[in-house]
Amino acid sequence: MRTNQLMGLLPYMAVFVKVVELGSFSAAAEQLGSSASSVSRQIASLEAALGVRLLERTTRRLRLTEAGSAAWARCDEMLRSARSVVTLSEQAGDTPQGCVRLSVPRAIGNQLIAPAVPEFLRRFPQVDLQLMMTDRPLDLIAGEIDLAIRITDQPPPGLAGRPLRHISHVLCASPGYLHQRGTPQHPRDLPQHDCIWLAERPGDNSWRLRHGETQEEQAVTVRGRYATNHSRARLEGVIAGLGIGCIQRFTAAQALAEGQVVAVLPEWEYMTSYYGTAWLLWQPNRFLPPKCRALIDFLLEKLADTPQQD
Template identity: 55%
Template sequence: MSINLPLPLLGEMAIFVKVVEVGSFSEAARQLGSSPSAVSRSISRLEKALAMRLLQRTTRKLRLSEGGEEVFKRCSEMVSAAKSVMEISGQFTHEAEGLVRISVPKAVGRFVVHPYMPEFLRRYPKVDVELLLEDRNIDLIDDNVDLAIRITDHPPAGLVGRQLLTIDHLLCATPQYLAEHGTPSHPHDLLSHSCIYLGETPSDARWKFKKGSKLVTVGVRGRYAANHTGVRLGAVLEHIGIGSLPYFTVRHALEQGLLVRVLPDWTFLASYHGGAWLLHSPTRYLPPKLRVFIDYLVECLAKEPTLNRQGKQEQKGCELPEGRG
């Protein structure tokens, strides 16, 4: 095999990675601005040059062959290296520009991140933002995402970033609802109330509380459940019942007196809790578009300490890249 062989095949290798990532020739062609037949020819040329079958084609999906899995791993490393080269070149561009793709939990995206985006877009006219609101763990490389916000007490190894805020949950209701139905003084009093909860699994209706050394679990009931934070907030504001909500979604309503905290002497133990971490892949060359986005979001949230009910911001676990103190 000629030592010059890999150079003409670099393009085919990159196309092969894209086909595997998206799972089809047609979708790869769409994203690459090509045609399915051209993509197919590129894969055929790569298979011929390597003298091996890389993909097993069926009518429903593509599957990597045993040898194809190893080739895909090496080709993915090549594509990642190429992206790193582009990141390095970006360090010499003083003006931030390009697309920032950030994956954010739905509630955090809607109530915490989105309100600051209009000003960011005005401040940086050459930076575009794609806000992906999704409650799932994503892989930054596989999902082609630049930044991710995750709710966790233990940031994943291999990523670096910054804790933006602490997620606290509490119970709240409108003064009108409490005036009509009474104010609970103990978690067991919730049994006689209409409670608004997540409703995705049976455990969502089992609310847990802590006060000192006391632990109490109550199986609540209600006529309305919703797996969307904004919907539950709206239901509480409509006097439907007592709802469990992250503090950052209700803070303005509490400040305005539209809502009242229920059982304030008890800590509500929700499964959706921890720190909201802004994470990205480790790199010595952070593109300007990412640097200004991170700086901007941290700056905005630092001005609003009330996003954390304890009124404090923390840093732990992940380390920031050099120069990001």
């Protein structure tokens, strides 16, 4: 194949990578600002030029052929190299510049990241920040995310990362509620109380707790008239005396310090998918742009665990 023909196929190869990453022509078209029919034609042109079928198309999904899988790996490598070339201009000097896209869980974003954004932008005037708050993990490649914060035991395969802080929860209630209803002495007492719980998935009202010293674990099903998937709203419900709530400790810290709420069963740890270590993650890349390094260092400075934080 002549060089000019190869050069003409490079855009089609990039589109092919995007289709595989997102799993459909329509999703790729939306992200590329194109149409599904145009994306389909480009893939067809690439297949015709290469003389192989890359994708098996069904009404429900796309599947890579054996030749398509091999082609995708090489096209993806090509696109990664191209992205590295683009970042070289940002690395010409030491000054961080450009846009950083950061994905974080909603509670961490609202309570910990958003309040620190003004200081970061003042400190780095040539860096823009796109903060995406979602509890649905975004793909750092397919979603074109530069950095992500996730609750995990360790970085997933293929990603580099640094631990930011431990995320724990506290069961708490207002003094007025406890005066009226009594204070639970064991997790088995919780079903007799009004509890404020997360209501996103079936089973969210099943609480699992572990005793800090004995490591005894206890699972209980709680009930209550109020449930919400917003941590600040749960805290406000607790303060209002609506029941016992389980709140991220960083969200409840001020209310605890001011005596608006009181810790319940403090010797027990609440175990949940939102329990563990918040890791700051990124794609391993020896050409990590200064803009990303600046945000990584800033978040480590501001959010790393200290004894009084958790």
